[in-house]
Amino acid sequence: MTTGYQLKSLLTAEGEASLYFEAKDFSDLASDQVLIQVEAAPINPSDLALLTAPMDLESLTSSGSGYETKISAKAKPGAVQFFAARLGMALTTGNEGAGTVIAAGDSEAAQALLGKKVGAFGGGMYAQYRVANVMECLPLPEGASAEQGASSFVNPMTALGMIETMKMEGHSAIIHTAAASNLGQMLNRLCLADGIPLICVVRSETQKTLLESQGAQCVLNSQDPNFFADLTDACDRYHATLAFDATGGGTLGSTLLNGMEAAAARHLTEYNRYGSDRFKQLYIYGGLDVSPTTLHRGFGFAWSINGWLLPQFLGRAGIEVMMRMRARVAAELTTSFASHYAHRVSLPEALSLDLVREYASQATGVKTLIQPTHEG
Numbered sequence: 253m254t255t256g257y258q259l260k261s262l263l264t265a266e267g268e269a270s271l272y273f274e275a276k277d278f279s280d281l282a283s284d285q286v287l288i289q290v291e292a293a294p295i296n297p298s299d300l301a302l303l304t305a306p307m308d309l310e311s312l313t314s315s316g317s318g319y320e321t322k323i324s325a326k327a328k329p330g331a332v333q334f335f336a337a338r339l340g341m342a343l344t345t346g347n348e349g350a351g352t353v354i355a356a357g358d359s360e361a362a363q364a365l366l367g368k369k370v371g372a373f374g375g376g377m378y379a380q381y382r383v384a385n386v387m388e389c390l391p392l393p394e395g396a397s398a399e400q401g402a403s404s405f406v407n408p409m410t411a412l413g414m415i416e417t418m419k420m421e422g423h424s425a426i427i428h429t430a431a432a433s434n435l436g437q438m439l440n441r442l443c444l445a446d447g448i449p450l451i452c453v454v455r456s457e458t459q460k461t462l463l464e465s466q467g468a469q470c471v472l473n474s475q476d477p478n479f480f481a482d483l484t485d486a487c488d489r490y491h492a493t494l495a496f497d498a499t500g501g502g503t504l505g506s507t508l509l510n511g512m513e514a515a516a517a518r519h520l521t522e523y524n525r526y527g528s529d530r531f532k533q534l535y536i537y538g539g540l541d542v543s544p545t546t547l548h549r550g551f552g553f554a555w556s557i558n559g560w561l562l563p564q565f566l567g568r569a570g571i572e573v574m575m576r577m578r579a580r581v582a583a584e585l586t587t588s589f590a591s592h593y594a595h596r597v598s599l600p601e602a603l604s605l606d607l608v609r610e611y612a613s614q615a616t617g618v619k620t621l622i623q624p625t626h627e628g
């Protein structure tokens with residue numbers, strides 16, 4: 253019997269949000285399943301949606317130690333209504349991670365993974381063990397460490413998915429916001445390698461310098477007074493008609509559509525009250541800014557705004573595209589798809605209050621890696 257601890261997240265109807273550990277038996281394996289001893293799992297913004305999004309961090313308290321640690325907070329105003337679908341459910345946490353396959357079901361595909369280091373996704377990775385279907389596993393290249401493979405799915409596949417989307421939908425450049433994120437740095441490396449024009453939008457000079465030091469050719473600071481004029485020039489230069497916005501809230505997405513339209517309008521031969529007929533696509537793929545999305549509709553009528561989520565994109569793209577993307581992630585794991593971590597902690601250390609407040613800030617360069625095999 254293999255038992256181990258998992259990190260659970262609970263929000264109650266009475267307005268208490270808590271994170272705590274629960275023991276689980278991981279012994280039962282179906283024929284196409286493997287048992288992974290988890291060695292590394294990153295805390296990404298999408299994980300925070302389950303971990304800290306409902307919490308009023310001012311009211312955070314902690315009790316117990318080791319795997320008896322529990323942290324609790326009052327729910328933020330409105331959180332009980334917003335998260336109504338999860339009330340009372342003890343949810344597993346951790347979208348992705350990596351570790352060693354220590355047991356396997358009897359299918360050939362499962363047996364082939366025995367003893368291998370794999371990356372995996374699909375939830376439940378903040379745990380000592382995780383049962384995974386073979387299709388959820390990406391065998392890591394020979395010699396790659398679990399840390400190198402921990403972020404091998406969510407951000408790499410999303411960065412590649414953005415490029416695939418661009419090609420599938422006939423665009424020739426990408427505008428990307430929160431562009432100094434781990435994902436943004438990957439996208440920059442991919443676009444440089446593939447010769448794809450990328451307009452990186454950041455919100456500080458430090459982030460601009462960081463991306464430029466990595467070779468980024470067009471980095472715009474949204475706080476710069478000339479931002480809109482520079483955005484319009486860049487959209488014109490690269491014929492940009494596609495934007496991926498990680499912030500979601502506020503006016504940034506609207507500004508991107510207006511910049512694309514202003515660039516198109518430069519080429520109109522006569523005034524048209526309905527704007528240009530150049531089609532502009534904005535994908536909102538993150539929620540870093542939780543304020544309402546505001547549109548200032550100066551961008552004509554040839555536009556669309558959609559959500560973009562990796563699993564839905566993979567369903568649309570099909571298995572062949574997905575396998576091609578996975579092969580590229582495996583081949584370039586330690587180069588194009590390298591991630592950077594500010595903290596490496598054990599499972600219980602991940603609940604230390606100062607650290608929780610830090611990773612909840614979602615700032616550049618403070619990503620935390622949980623290492624469940626470390627006792628800490």
Ligand SMILES: NC(=O)c1ccc[n+]([C@@H]2O[C@H](COP(=O)([O-])OP(=O)(O)OC[C@H]3O[C@@H](n4cnc5c(N)ncnc54)[C@H](OP(=O)(O)O)[C@@H]3O)[C@@H](O)[C@H]2O)c1
Nearest residue numbers: 297410430433434435498537538540541560561562615616
């Ligand atoms: N839809 C999907 O399928 C999918 C898949 C993967 C990732 N994502 C999204 O991709 C984004 C990046 O993920 P990551 O793991 O690469 O992030 P990360 O490395 O943790 O970096 C987060 C970045 O967001 C910036 N940021 C935070 N709040 C912001 C705000 N209100 N306005 C503008 N920028 C803000 C930070 O800049 P500062 O230092 O200025 O705070 C930082 O550069 C996240 O939004 C995540 O949810 C979506």
